[in-house]
Amino acid sequence: MDLGVSGRTALVCASTDGLGRAVAEALAHEGADxxxxxxxxxLARDIAAKLPSAVGIGADLLAPTGAAELVERATAxxxxxxxxxxNGPGPRPAPVTGIEADELGAAVDSLVTAHHRLLSRTLPHMRQQRWGRVLAIGSSAVVAPIADLALSGVGRTALAAYLKMLATEVASDGVTVNMLLPGRIATHRVEQLxxxxxxxxxxxxxEERAQSAARIPMNRYGTPExxxxxxxxxxSDAAAYVTGTALRCDGGQSPVL
Structure with a gap:
């Protein structure tokens, strides 16, 4: 299937490792810049050098000017x-009773505010051109809370609500906005957990990994690929009528429809 992304500029946040890197590689091999x-x-430059058409840029999206500088350099x-x-790194693992009040604000800042800054600088062109794709890498905690990932659940659920509202506002402009929710995917982050x-x-x-896999209907972790x-x-173009949704990629683990 031709995904129709050849020649499109794709900015993949936090793409030097894990799921972000896998997505960057997949889009590059489909022909995106x-x-x-x-x-x-x-490391970003080293990874980009191995891809068909890519550039590596160092960026700190939590810095006040990080988003603006990244978009400027990417566009150039x-x-x-x-x-x-x-995409972005998840906050530290902890149950609700094990987090501090200021950590809640930090989780929202890193998982919502930083992304809002990026969207503010990229959406106008997408809407003007009447084509755009916004995809957030989320977590299955958005649909089924995970006990020891409270901060991630709070931040990513807030992002899901934000994106759902955004999707309705830009749908008529040909811009889709979705989330993809990983379950147990074999990444460095999951190894740490x-x-x-x-x-x-x-x-x-x-033993811990075997117990986790046993709770997945497919009896295994997914791969980043x-x-x-x-x-x-x-x-892609093929998903032009899919927007405002959160798709799970979790091997059937989440106990919800």
């Missing part, structure tokens, strides 16, 4: 952004 970005500028490299993949749970439970990391293929579809 990809901006790889992250705080580690040298490839032209106006048509595909924006919102498994290690933390193992330490708390007294089990080995292997599987997740990235779903993301590429949602960024």
């Amino acid at each position: 990809v901006v790889v970005c992250g705080r580690r500028a040298e 490299a490839f032209g106006p952004i048509g595909i924006l993949v919102l 498994d290690a933390g749970r193992a330490a708390r439970s007294g089990r080995t990391v292997e 599987e997740f990235a293929r779903c993301a590429a579809f949602l960024c």
